[in-house]
Amino acid sequence: MRQSSGKIQGDPVWWVKCGDTLVGSLSSPESDQPWIVCHFEPSDGWESLSSLFEVQAEARRTGFPEDKVWAIKAVRELHLELHPVIDGEVLKPMLIYIEGAEARFRL
Template identity: 45%
Template structure:
């Protein structure tokens, strides 16, 4: 009987402003998005959560000009994803959404 091997899901630590704020665990793809579970770390503050919630609302509303401030502020804070595989893989995603324990990002 052959045994099927599966690799563990990809995991990244999300850093904002150089500080680790959460772990993203890959759950699948919806091209061009990578879909993840989001596990907050102590650096995930209510202020940061509010900022990502404002970004989510901007997306749901079709990105009206008066709501674009949240996207700009998140970019200015500097979001970086670092792969949790013992390598130095790191990159700045185009955009990351975090909501209700889920995250999705585009490279």
């Protein structure tokens, strides 16, 4: 376990992948219906996507203004997948937001 932002984070549960590129890992999942909220740890593939997720997060924080909603569609079109670290099926989130060390997604 590691500590981040004052919280202890568990081992990764899912790898976040865009095609064959590893974007990061998700750990410490908690339910906040209808969302699953996790700790996000970026990998090398995050750098090329981070600015898109920043615009998406800003759109959400500011009530989805017309000049920023394109980012939500662009993230959906990435077809990100959550691959289980140990066993289980690959998850394909309908929506996923990553902001700083927090990720939240809906199936």
